Amino acid sequence: MFSQYHFTAAERFTRYVQIDTQSDPNSTTAPTTEKQKTLGRLLVEELTQMGVADVELDVYGYVYATIPSNTHKQVPVVCFCSHIDTAPDCSGTNVKPILHKQYIGKDIILPDDNSQVISIKDYPYLKEHIGGDIITASGLTLLGADDKSGVAEIMDMANFLSEHPEVKHGEIKIVFTPDEEVGKGTNNIDLNKINADFAYTLDGGEKGTIEDETFSADSARITVNGVIAHPGYAKGKMVNALKIVGEILAALPDNEWSPETTEQRQGFVHPVAIGGAAEQATLDFIVRDFETANLQQHEERLKNIANNIVAKYSRATMQFEVTEQYRNMKEIVSQHPQLITYAEEAIQRAGLQPKKELIRGGTDGSRLSFMGLPCPNLFTGMQAIHSRHEWIGVKDMEKAVMTLVYLVQIWEEKS
Secondary structure, eight states: OOTOOOOOOHHHHHHTTOOBBBBTTOOOOSOOOOHHHHHHHHHHHHHHTTTTTTEEEESSSSSEEEOOOSSOOOOOEEEEEEEOOOOOOOOOOOOEEETTTOSEEEESTTOOOTTTOOOOTTTTGGGGGSSSSSOOSSSSOOOOHHHHHHHHHHHHHHEHHHHHHSSOOEEEEEESSHHHHOOOOGTOOHHHHHOEEEEEEEEEOSTTEEEEEEEEEEEEEEEOOOOOGGGGTTTTTTTTTHHHHHHHHHHSSSSSSSSOOOTTTOOEEEEEEEEEOOEEEEEEEEEEESSSSHHHHHHHHHHHHHHHHHHHHHTOOOEEEEEEEEEHHHHTTOTHHHHHHHHHHHHHHHTOOOOOEEESSSHHHHHHHHHOOOOOOEOOOBTTTTTTTEEEEEHHHHHHHHHHHHHHHHHHTTT
């Protein structure tokens, strides 16, 4: 089926990454950066040229589209979703994608900063791409494979289906979201426009991987209220809130319970921001665990640590606030086992070995699942994300496109 097809994913990807779509965690607008719509407009133009229906870029920066069913069967409506923004962690301005043809297994020295070296020692997955083509940035920016690779692969799937009407499938929905990297990817999404039964995000890594489990996540804020006084006459009067939050930080364990000391299914509590002044200061944390019930245990432990510190200062007070962020998608996805079994079969048809993995983080799929749209995550091939070493293998991108095409076929066949 694919022997005569000219894949377009890599070509599209190299165009898309040159458009700066970095989101802004400090912005209060939606989308957080207007420049994300620049890519959105290009995607609308390309989808329209393919003949895809109901193509729209809305005011919030979401792109919606529909590939109509071409079968007489009643097939569940399946949606494919990727995010168009790139992470604030590393510059996404003036990205210069470089195609390294027929990679020979040596270190890749990035030309715009020779200190940036992508090596097999650091990235052993490169071994699987010897002889194939690899795309990197130039050394000064991230590449943007997270998640423009997913965007390009969904677009290539749409292109393939437009050129091969003989491939039977049900109605397919496409949505590209802004602001995923700053935790706002589904804040303004319109599920009525999507109107799908099931969904898959394309926001994963190595070829063949399926991720149906994420962290459950809360944020926690500790606010410490001290007592302010003129520093020249503060003896016996001042209680410095900044010093108290410093003590709270120092009281956290240094050999467990943190991102830098945990792996696999271990949860953690992670301080992410400190602010304020001597009179009042705040500590912000993220709390993560694969078992939702464990979040409360982590939060109680953190609260007790803080209370014990604050209690040493008779006139200091403290508030402890918890905000729900997202929950483990597995709680929803596991109720629909065909989502995973069909994806595994599609990956096998593409000539790969399926690998189920968990995400030590969250995706748009986490929130979509709990909004009523069960949504596991599929591979794209992206590697070393959020860094200047970011890279992707062209063959992995093509395998992702094949997987999507086979996946919509399987949904039709089994309906």
